[in-house]
Amino acid sequence: MNEVLARAVGVTRRYGDVTAVDDVSIEIPAGQVLGLLGPNGAGKSTIVNMFVGLRRPTEGRVELFGHNPRDVVARRRMGVTPQETGLPQTVRVGEAVDFVASHFPDPIDTDELLARFALTDVVRRQTGGLSGGQMRRLAVALAFVGKPDLVFLDEPTTGLDVEGRHTLWAGIREFNAGGGTVVLTSHYLDEVEQLAERVVIIDRGRVVADDSVEALRRLTGLQRVSVSIPEVPPLPGVEGVEHAGDRTHLVTHDADQLVRDLVRSGIPFSGLEIHAGSLEDAFLALTAKTPAV
Ligand SMILES: Nc1ncnc2c1ncn2[C@@H]1O[C@H](COP(=O)(O)OP(=O)(O)OP(=O)(O)O)[C@@H](O)[C@H]1O
Structure with a gap:
């Protein structure tokens, strides 16, 4: 160090x-x-x-x-x-x-x-x-x-x-x-x-x-599946949904399964991206409170 x-x-x-x-x-x-x-x-x-x-x-x-x-x-x-x-x-x-x-x-x-x-x-x-x-x-x-x-x-x-x-x-x-x-x-x-x-x-x-x-x-184990999608079908394993512009972020513990379920739902989507959870997810999990904004 x-x-x-x-x-x-x-x-x-x-x-x-x-x-x-x-x-x-x-x-x-x-x-x-x-x-x-x-x-x-x-x-x-x-x-x-x-x-x-x-x-x-x-x-x-x-x-x-x-x-x-x-x-x-x-x-x-x-x-x-x-x-x-x-x-x-x-x-x-x-x-x-x-x-x-x-x-x-x-x-x-x-x-x-x-x-x-x-x-x-x-x-x-x-x-x-x-x-x-x-x-x-x-x-x-x-x-x-x-x-x-x-x-x-x-x-x-x-x-x-x-x-x-x-x-x-x-x-x-x-x-x-x-x-x-x-x-x-x-x-x-x-x-x-x-x-x-x-x-x-x-x-x-x-x-x-x-x-x-x-x-x-990585600590929380949460991932974000981001897509452009006209509507979000009800899917198992979705912990949260956030909208940012024309993008929808789906927060989940199992991105692979969520993508499979999305495809199976038949709703057209594009621009698929998968990210590790944000620092905010970790912050909320660790302090068990809403962030101070
Ligand atoms: N001079 C002071 N006298 C009495 N209590 C104080 C004093 N300064 C801070 N505290 C208390 O100490 C605790 C920590 O305060 P501090 O300002 O360090 O927090 P912080 O994390 O910087 O908060 P914020 O995000 O609101 O700025 C709080 O409960 C606050 O009320």
């Missing part, structure tokens, strides 16, 4: 009577994009906040680059985008980047950063005049100013439109392609599927799964 950049060892965090994080151990190796998934209130933000030094564990140990996360030596190599960003409204976009850059010995070139996150056109705009999407992109961009080795992105694309999400995904991928390590929390399962190679699923403060996206998809 690659060098471990950060680790939580047997970490518990309580707020009064609430146990937000319960005996969690996670290692973050260099070069990985790790997705932290879980329903609302599962403890994801609390875990991120302990890794970035904003919260202390009640029990257990958190290390960032081998140091206490509050240590400035460790923090210099890390970038973070919190869920909420409280920038003064009158600060201009370029000034915000320059201000953050002044805290780092070798910051990224401002123009390069703004271009990467599609903010070049608003460099002189006050942050109070940014759209919600532009503000979110700026908040994420600020995590990358110090040329970090590791970034923590807490719900980076919440509130963004499709184009804004894709711009951010491209920025995150570019950072990872250059060797950067990413920890990402998201309510969008497709986002985690797109970006992360490994997923840690948190439920009620505990790690309920820690594996590759592929392995988690």
Whole structure:
């Protein structure tokens, strides 16, 4: 395994009577994009906040680059985008980047950063005049100013439109392609599927799964049979039916049998595709709840 950049060892965090994080151990190796998934209130933000030094564990140990996360030596190599960003409204976009850059010995070139996150056109705009999407992109961009080795992105694309999400995904991928390590929390399962190679699923403060996206998809044993079909006949073994555009997805434990039954039904269909179950199937099975959207 690659060098471990950060680790939580047997970490518990309580707020009064609430146990937000319960005996969690996670290692973050260099070069990985790790997705932290879980329903609302599962403890994801609390875990991120302990890794970035904003919260202390009640029990257990958190290390960032081998140091206490509050240590400035460790923090210099890390970038973070919190869920909420409280920038003064009158600060201009370029000034915000320059201000953050002044805290780092070798910051990224401002123009390069703004271009990467599609903010070049608003460099002189006050942050109070940014759209919600532009503000979110700026908040994420600020995590990358110090040329970090590791970034923590807490719900980076919440509130963004499709184009804004894709711009951010491209920025995150570019950072990872250059060797950067990413920890990402998201309510969008497709986002985690797109970006992360490994997923840690948190439920009620505990790690309920820690594996590759592929392995988690296979875990439920569900498959998706996708076809274009005018109507879905009643078939045995169909666990769920989803419609997307002119495609129909049939969720089943036995794709072979379902295809045989489909052919036998005599209803014409085309464009047959069979996929392993989605991360969403695994998420639902593991947390036994509806996903937090
Ligand atoms: N400062 C706090 N004081 C008291 N309880 C808190 C505090 N912060 C978090 N909690 C509680 O800890 C639990 C975990 O919260 P956390 O924000 O870490 O979850 P999350 O998985 O990030 O949720 P979400 O997906 O809604 O952002 C919740 O029950 C929450 O109410």
